[in-house]
Amino acid sequence: MEHELPLTLSRCPEMEGAEIDLDRGIVVIPKSHEGWLNDKQLINYRQHRVQFLSWLWNVGKDPESATGYSEYTVYGSAYRTARFDKWRWEHCGGYSMPPSEEEAQAFVEWLAYEYDQSETAKGKLQEGAMRYNKWLQHEKGYDEWEYDYKFDSSGGNHQPQDFLSREERQKIRQAVLTIGEVPSPGNVQGEEREGWLTHLGHLLNKPRDAIDDSDWEVVEGWKEPSLVSVSLDAGLRPAEVRKASTQWVDLQNGVLRIPKEDSSKNVGNWTVSLKDETTAYIERWLDERERYERYEDTDALWLTARGNRYGSKSLRRLLHRLCDEAGIETANRKMSWYTIRHSVGTYMAKERGLAAAKAQLRHRNPMTTMKYDQVPVEDRRDALDRMG
Template identity: 35%
Template sequence: MDEIVSELTREVIGPRKLIILREDLKRFETFMIQGGKAPNQSGLADSTVNNYLSRIDQIYRAGWAVIGKKQVPLTPDIADQVEASLAEDQFKKSNGESYSPSSKRKFQNTLKKYFEYRAENGGRKWEPEYDFEETASRTRDYFKRDERSELRDASISHDQLPHYSSVSPEERARTKRYLAQKTGVPKKDITREIWNEHRESLKIPSLVFTSLDAALRPIEVNQSTEDWLRLDTQELHIPKENSSKGRENWHVSLSSKTAQINREWMQQRDCKPKYDGRDEIWLNRQGNPYCSKTLCDLLNTLLEQTDIDTSNRDLSWYSIRHSTGTYMTEVGDMAQASEQLRHDSFQTTKRYYHSSVEERSNTLEEI
């Protein structure tokens, strides 16, 4: 690219900011050509680099239009708002047409690559919150209040076994076969202690209750460690180096019930060999931290145990987060929701808020 900043962008940015922007994009270009700092990471093809540079140039202008000022470099909060503008078809082509889902994904991938570059140079991380499918952009489905209760109930009963002494020999044999498959322990070695350990585990309730309270992103579930829990003050402390969007340490509130479940889970966790020498709060059956896929698998399993209607709804792990944002704003206020969701601005929080059916019904009764 001879001139790394497009003519359109040069027309709207002042000369001083242009110097900063040009330097930012040159460093981004070098990062892509060299493949970053990761060992054995090859650089991108010239055509791919040019495509990324062209799109990040457009993203800069879209971000400036949203926030109303020419800010350089891009921040995760601006990226959030650009991504939301794409999802809501406010960020459009020059001819006024909306971008296709595949084009939206390309802009999203450009943002991901840009923030890889920023993170390797001491900048903040960024995690996308929209899924741009071929058919349509991500819908804003979220769990309603009664559905949140159903998820909690399902997490408590998830994989729960009956009392060892209350089942028939045939049922006990079948359950031992299941536990052998689940644990890797031979069926003949499944003891009452192993049975009770899996019967009473609070790992899934801890994970679900905490995620519902703290609106945890998948990456935050993945990175959460023991020292995040401050149960004496009913808090989850997320350090700034683990906050995908924040520039500071976040102190996220937990309910008394969630704090108690976590106290009991941490006691159970200390007794499990799988966690010896590990500091993650939750590990899956394979001994790995949860990721987006395993969390979605878990959610789908929980949904099968509930009466939640999933037809014509795009429910994902982020639906938990959007639900918390909706009801924190409705019951509390925008400031509480913004802090709980770890946003840098109310503008970002606004797009998480949806007036609930219950709220609108109450309003109709009043008018």
């Protein structure tokens, strides 16, 4: 049985003067939002907010069992998510709904280094953004948002998430070379088959009429090797994998050139260094990419087998698949695409300093890079051995 929201609730000081939905008794649009929205935006925003808050109340705690949050939690979430919305409009280009992963990431970075409040206060505001995302996942099919930081709303601190060790990075690089998506010969016909025969002949240095079914089996595709190798070099965020374009690639100079409008943080153009082997993988992938019909009308650098842009979930599945292939234990670890990014920051800072890590990871705020100013555990262990 669904809850009925109470008509009235005790009001905390932050809510004084806020607009109250008399039918529900929940703050929908705080008074502090006055002046930020025109009449049309106000109607649009109110519709989103009512849907979101009603979802929290009715099913938000456990959608599978249709269990909602308590009135106290919904009331607090209404206030905190409204604060998140106002911050987005101030810092991310004006009114928009619903919020995006990039905006949530920028908000959490702001909490980490510019919001002068307790860890608990930061954690509560992040918790509000996470509830927005939970609603968007359940109702609109969004991916789970990932963050550089996770604040403990009960008073913990913010630390970088887990990262891959040097050995694990090498294992991932090797594992991705064993997977690919060159189609089986029975799945392509006509002009598409002719194109693949030419492509395979080029890869194997064989005449196309000498290629048989066994040759199709030994050739691996270059999409995953290029995607993973670029991410291991550049520390791509999931949003950047999703936006990645063929226009970013500069093979001649071995770099990615990410324009401001495509940058996850939208703060400037970036030139990101790549290893020579990564450049070679991308070159081979760009040649192979032309063989797939799903790339005909898009400049997307990578698409899933179903022709969709990559998201956090599909990238997490790819990483876990690679970890299984490489024999990397994932139990009791938060293994997401950010795990790769954090390894780039950790070791770039160690090898070339924080300035190099800031440039490679495309950080807007130098303070963000400071979290990588730490010595990895294996190096600390070596230091203890040398200390006696």
